[in-house]
Amino acid sequence: MSTTTAKDPVVGPEFINLNVHKAGLDGLDQQRINQIIQEASKGSRFYIFQQRRQKRIDEQIKKLKKQSTLITDFQRQQALKKADMIIVNLEQQRRVLNKIIVHFDMDMFFAAVEIKKDPSLANIPMAVGSMAMISTSNYIARRYGVRSAMAGFIAKKLCPQLKLIKPNFKNYSKESESVMNVIREYDPNLRTFSLDEVYIDLTGYVFENYSRKNNIPLEELYCLDELTDQIWQFTSLVVEEIRSKVFKETQLTISAGISCNTLLAKVCTDINKPNGQFMIKGNRNEIMEFVSQIPIRKFNGIGPVKDQILSAFNIVKPTDIFENRALLLCLFDDIVYYLRIYLGIGSTHLSSNNDDNNQHQQKSHSRERTVGEVGNFDDICLLLKDISARLSKDLRNEQQLCKTITLKLKKINFDVFIKCKTIDHYTDDEQVLYRIGKELLLQEMIKSSNKYRLIGLKVSNLCQTNEKILLPNDQLTLTQFIQMKSSKRKSIDESTTADDDNHCGDDDSDAAELNENGEYECNLCENTFRNPNKFEFHKRFCRGNHCDSQYGLSSDDSGDDDYYCYHSYSNNKDDDHHSEHHVDVKSSPLSDKIDSNDEKKDPPLPSQPQFLKCPICQSNTLFQTNDDLNRHIDICLNRQVCIELTAIAVDHDDDHQQQQKSDISSLSMKKSNKKKRLSSSASSSATTNQTTIIQSSANQTKIEHYYGLRKCKNE
Known part of the structure; x- marks a missing residue:
């Protein structure tokens, strides 16, 4: 079959086109496949939605191009100096060349489990899913352009003989646990991102065994700034051993990527898929050479929106990022992540429990279930109950507690409704997560009778279980209450841990910051104060004059510390700022206590003075x-x-x-x-x-x- 590039012009929204960066989709006739996809999609809800989405992206690109023509030579020179300084600082942080990070990804996992159950499916094009959505396809079906996240009716247009198998998540979870048990022998602190994807830090295992085998003091290995070729070769043998054990235990194949950080390890996994492995040693020159040949779309965190925007400025590879660094800095506030991709610098941290550096701790956890169409309250509650149990398990595994629970509902027209609530205590109790999710669901379904195709929960505002926390029946002390300052929290897709497009906030709408004169300014009456205690007293009273409730709470229909976000569906985190339409409803931090109608008692002081x-x-x-x-x-x-x-x-x-x-x-x-x-x-x-x-x-x-x-x- 003839091949074309990913940038061939097609009629219709580009989001619908085939993403050829998935394993098994290279070398296809993309123009023919894209034409079939476009024709099969026309008139559907998905197609109409993607048209709106594409229009927004086109407008943004047009605006950015116009902005680029206004950049002066002086601005470019200043931006160039600043970008070069960022690169220098990042290079100084390149201290991770002595780590061994391995990324494992099961090959066509759901399909492989079904083939294991029914071997007759091995030699025919098949996929797991329904006419509404495909979860996984085998490699035979991928040769026709059939891939995950594609509608089943479109897949049938590409491959009429495609056999669709109804998913069985119970079997997939069981098989996944068997795989993880094998890998856990090599790193008990492995970090899973889905049923079929996991990262491990193999440094300790390799060092201990290499030290014993070669009679080298373990301390010498840990003092190495850069690992030797012999250590990397030994690592490759260990990974082959793991993959062999997984196949022996489960009869399922698994691919692996080996490098010195998570960014490179994940890219390496796709190189020799299926049932293979690829390794990039922790050497700067080898890393830079390898990265320069990889399309930026392959790197985690670069979704279809960012890819379109960067491609509009002829930025398709990491080397293009470096050449256009001044332009990027003039157009975007922060380009550190782009420069990290160019340099091949990623995270070496996997387990938040063993690191004192809070910047590496996971900021949120989320779980979602895609369904056909569901509109019955009881049916959605059953899904929420299962999701809550999984989230609770995730929190306990990470030894974390959460305070903010976010409900995500994707409607059948692909619009997404998100609402979150911040409770008055930290928890990992699945019953609490379920109760809050059910409460938020009820508030939405009372307003409108919609059908949904995706249900999800996200927990954020996390703390470690060993940190001092406020218990459910505790109250703030007077000093804590007075010193309480408003602050804006950044969103849960800040992390690059596969969080979806969720945003939630619990800041106070009446909050005030220090103005340019160093004074506290009330956002309601615009009076200023120098004394923080006077300002706090005034703010509480002034808010009371502007609200209906006794304690100055916002008189919205929920009375909770909520945040509403209506926006269009996005497959990637990077689409959030393009597609959201927010309606903010915020209230006093005391709202949860008042709404609960529980009897409140004066919190006792500690028994000791x-x-x-x-x-x-x-x-x-x-x-x-x-x-x-x-x-x-x-x-x-x-x-x-x-x-x-x-x-x-x-x-x-x-x-x-x-x-x-x-x-x-x-x-x-x-x-x-x-x-x-x-x-x-x-x-x-x-x-x-x-x-x-x-x-x-x-x-x-x-x-x-x-x-x-x-x-x-x-x-």
């Missing part, structure tokens, strides 16, 4: 009991600073402020007359003076806004 910082006077004081803390706060409430805070929070109207100054002066005189009684009896004076200061029910409400966590006050 503890120094705490008073939020009013800012002094560090030793408190034995909760009553001691309450008495101290009541006394501080009588001081001038509380009067000033109340005055600031009441109103910002000029006339009203003048009246308040008069009230403050009057109250200050009353306060000075009672100083003696304060010093003689702190607890009784606190109650008396508090009654004097808080003269009206309105003022009392304002203070209790500020101390909403404390329900019981000393009588």
Whole structure:
């Protein structure tokens, strides 16, 4: 068959065309296959969706090209210097040449399991899936252009004799566990990314066995900056041994990629598929030569959108990234990842449990199930229950807890609905994950009766199980409450761990940052403050004036710390910023506690005396009991600073402020007359003076806004 390049012009959205970077799809007549795909897809929901998607990408490319014509020579020179500096810094970080990372990928896994069950399928084109979607195809079917993530009816157009097999995920999970048990013997801390894909760090196993076999001190091997050819040859033999054991145990073949980091190992896996292995040694010159020959679409993190955008500027290989580094830096804010691809620098970290460096810890976990069409609430709940159990297992395996749960629903028209909720404690309990997912699902299905083709859950906002966390029945201390600052959290596809296009946030919409003058600025009334405590008091009260609920919560229909995101479906993480349309609904961090309607009690102080910082006077004081803390706060409430805070929070109207100054002066005189009684009896004076200061029910409400966590006050 004749071959054409991947960039042959075709009519219709390019997203529908065959992705030839999948193993077994090279050397095909792409133009003929793409024409069949386009004609078979016309008029379908998927085709209409991809047309909209392609239009957005075309508009973005047009905008970027226009922007590139406006770049001056001076800007290019400055960008070039900056890009070169980034490269220098990345080269200094190239300290991973003494690691041995192996990526294993089962060959046509689902199809191979079915062929194992029915050997008659081995010599005919077959695929696992349905007329709606194909999960996996065997290598015979791939010669016709049939591949995973393709609609079954389109696959039938390409290969009329194709046999479709209904998937059996129970069997696939069982076989996957058998494979992982073999590989786990060589690295107990392996990192799985799917049922058929896993990374291992083989450094320890190779060093120990190579040291014993060649009578070399183990310390000498770990001190090597770059591994010798003999060590890499020994590694190749070990990987062959693993693949042989997997086949002996399961009668399934597996391919492997060997290198010094995950980026290169994954690319190497496809080189000799199926049932083969390929190795790139940890040598800079060999790495640079190998990378220069690989299309950038082959690298993890470069999806169809980025590929289209880069191809529009004739950037198709890593060497093109280097040659156009100044242009890229002028068009995009961050090009570090592109330069890492050019340099062949990837991660060497696999297990977050054994590394103290938080930047390598996984930021989220997600699980999804693709179905035909499902619109029944009970049926979706069954899927959610299974997904919750799997996510809970993932968290426990990583010794992590989550606080934010995100529901993802892909509608039959390929639009995606995402909503997340941040709860008031960290958890890995599958029942909690299921309950939150079910709650978010109910909120969506009440609004509209849609049918869905994909159901997914994602957990983020993670912490390690050994970190200090807030338990479900705990409450924030007053100091934590006052010092609580708003912050914007980055999205869960920040990682490159196969997260899907999910975004969630739990930041406060009323939040404020320091302005250019170093002052705190309220986003509601635009008043500024230099004292952070005054600002916090004002912010709580001001928010209360703008919202309906008692504690100043946003009066949205959920009342939770939610984030809505309606956007078009994307196969890759890199499409998110092109296709989203957001509607933000955010609320106070206390919303979850208030919505739960659970009885709230004053959190007890630790049994041992503890120094705490008073939020009013800012002094560090030793408190034995909760009553001691309450008495101290009541006394501080009588001081001038509380009067000033109340005055600031009441109103910002000029006339009203003048009246308040008069009230403050009057109250200050009353306060000075009672100083003696304060010093003689702190607890009784606190109650008396508090009654004097808080003269009206309105003022009392304002203070209790500020101390909403404390329900019981000393009588």
